[in-house]
Amino acid sequence: MFLPTVPRWSTWKDRRRKIYWPLFPGYCFARFNPSAKFSVLNCTGVAGIVSVSGTPATVSDDEIDAVRRIVASSLEFDAYPNIPTGTRVEIIRGPLKGVVGRLTRVGSRTSFLVTVELINRSVSVQIEAADISPV
Numbered sequence: 001m002f003l004p005t006v007p008r009w010s011t012w013k014d015r016r017r018k019i020y021w022p023l024f025p026g027y028c029f030a031r032f033n034p035s036a037k038f039s040v041l042n043c044t045g046v047a048g049i050v051s052v053s054g055t056p057a058t059v060s061d062d063e064i065d066a067v068r069r070i071v072a073s074s075l076e077f078d079a080y081p082n083i084p085t086g087t088r089v090e091i092i093r094g095p096l097k098g099v100v101g102r103l104t105r106v107g108s109r110t111s112f113l114v115t116v117e118l119i120n121r122s123v124s125v126q127i128e129a130a131d132i133s134p135v
Contacts, residue, residue, distance in 0.1 A: 002029040002064060004071045006078055006130075023071065023079050025130075029064060032056075079130045089132040096127070100135055
């Protein structure tokens with residue numbers, strides 16, 4: 001089993017703490033015999049298995065190894081939704097939750113742009129890539 005996580009700062013009224021969130025929320029990687037799929041589905045917390053034509057899908061060892069190495073490194077990383085630049089997106093968590101705009105830049109920092117069409121002016125803010133979803 002492999003659940004890659006990313007450290008995030010969480011703030012409450014009285015304190016701030018670093019906690020580890022799943023890098024890919026809703027997904028945990030596991031290696032098991034396909035004939036044991038019903039045993040896996042009966043495990044607490046398992047909602048389903050990613051499958052193709054009823055057969056559990058396989059993630060390549062190279063891809064899993066690459067994610068493991070990134071998570072283990074001291075480099076800053078975050079999940080990136082596969083959304084093309086220019087796509088209308090909505091912020092799904094944080095203080096800007098519900099705000100809709102355009103994804104303008106992807107790289108070390110993701111930029112989100114809100115435009116006031118009437119006056120042809122925009123404001124840009126850097127956000128975590130994991131905090132957006134296509135509209």
